[in-house]
Amino acid sequence: MDTAGRILTGHRPTGPCHIGHLVGTLQNWAKLQNQYQCFFLVADLHVLTTDHIHPERIRANTLEMVLDWLAAGIDPNQATVVLQSAVPEHAQLSMLLSMLTTVARLERVPTYKDQIQELGLNPSLGFLTYPVLQAADILLYKADTVPVGEDQLPHLELARELARRFNQLYGELFPEPQPLLSSHPRLPGTDNRTMHASYGNAIYLKDSPEITTQKVLEMYTDPTRLRATDPGHVENNPVFEYLDIFAPDPEEVENLKVRYRAGKIGDVPVKQRLAQVLNDYLSPLRERRAVLASRPDQILEILQSGTSRVRPIARATLEAAQSRMGLTAGLDLNEDISPVILTGIFC
Numbered sequence: 001m002d003t004a005g006r007i008l009t010g011h012r013p014t015g016p017c018h019i020g021h022l023v024g025t026l027q028n029w030a031k032l033q034n035q036y037q038c039f040f041l042v043a044d045l046h047v048l049t050t051d052h053i054h055p056e057r058i059r060a061n062t063l064e065m066v067l068d069w070l071a072a073g074i075d076p077n078q079a080t081v082v083l084q085s086a087v088p089e090h091a092q093l094s095m096l097l098s099m100l101t102t103v104a105r106l107e108r109v110p111t112y113k114d115q116i117q118e119l120g121l122n123p124s125l126g127f128l129t130y131p132v133l134q135a136a137d138i139l140l141y142k143a144d145t146v147p148v149g150e151d152q153l154p155h156l157e158l159a160r161e162l163a164r165r166f167n168q169l170y171g172e173l174f175p176e177p178q179p180l181l182s183s184h185p186r187l188p189g190t191d192n193r194t195m196h197a198s199y200g201n202a203i204y205l206k207d208s209p210e211i212t213t214q215k216v217l218e219m220y221t222d223p224t225r226l227r228a229t230d231p232g233h234v235e236n237n238p239v240f241e242y243l244d245i246f247a248p249d250p251e252e253v254e255n256l257k258v259r260y261r262a263g264k265i266g267d268v269p270v271k272q273r274l275a276q277v278l279n280d281y282l283s284p285l286r287e288r289r290a291v292l293a294s295r296p297d298q299i300l301e302i303l304q305s306g307t308s309r310v311r312p313i314a315r316a317t318l319e320a321a322q323s324r325m326g327l328t329a330g331l332d333l334n335e336d337i338s339p340v341i342l343t344g345i346f347c
Contacts, residue, residue, distance in 0.1 A: 010041025
């Protein structure tokens with residue numbers, strides 16, 4: 001298959017995927033795998049930066065997330081699914097790259113202070129340096145393209161800086177990865193905040209039709225509307241944002257908006273229609289997911305197969321980086337080497 005380039009992207013396995021992931025990234029990934037050589041990374045090392053005290057969650061969430069990816073259309077015959085922690089070169093290259101950036105530079109990453117405040121963290125060294133690990137994830141496979149939203153551009157810029165800095169000091173090795181900006185919408189949660197598992201405001205791909213309907217009926221709408229006959233606002237109203245994305249008939253949605261603004265239809269029937277729309281939209285995905293969930297060994301095999309395929313690439317890149325930085329990569333310690341050479345290496 002002729003491809004336009006090499007992509008590295010991924011998610012942290014912090015929980016099952018929700019419909020925000022579906023429209024924000026997964027559907028786009030399914031298209032990109034037909035155009036690029038794609039590596040989709042299960043970034044489990046990154047979870048440790050904020051949730052290292054719950055290892056049992058990471059293992060369970062990893063399988064749930066990969067299951068959602070496959071159900072959403074990620075094809076392991078076209079793309080490569082990689083388990084980050086099973087490729088030690090990610091952490092090793094991150095260590096090398098950490099020598100090329102400063103603490104002050106990492107503290108200027110916009111999400112650093114934001115997440116400390118939002119999550120109430122006492123930040124660890126790993127949390128401070130996770131953008132360097134992200135850069136290592138990308139550069140390890142010499143990815144030239146990274147799909148990102150605008151909020152992730154500062155992280156990608158650091159990866160570009162590190163590639164440029166390395167190449168200037170040690171010779172050309174890494175391409176400077178280019179952003180592929182996502183034009184896909186960011187769905188609000190059911191309470192109109194950012195959709196996030198920790199907020200309890202997400203509709204998950206694995207939710208049953210009954211659970212989905214219940215969540216939709218509890219959704220935030222227009223707080224200024226006290227009665228069903230009051231004129232309503234469709235702007236900043238997640239029920240209508242969802243209908244714009246998922247409803248098959250735009251004319252029906254426009255008709256609902258006109259009636260809602262005029263006070264001729266209440267919140268409940270609009271929510272009931274949205275619940276039906278969502279359940280119809282998700283039905284084929286849920287069927288695929290149910291089949292895949294009945295074969296957990298297959299999920300593990302896909303992870304193992306993809307991870308095995310990337311190990312030679314990762315090893316070659318790391319050894320090239322080590323060699324350029326003056327380290328003795330690939331040394332066989334079982335060989336008979338002279339004490340003089342050993343002294344030169346370890347002094």
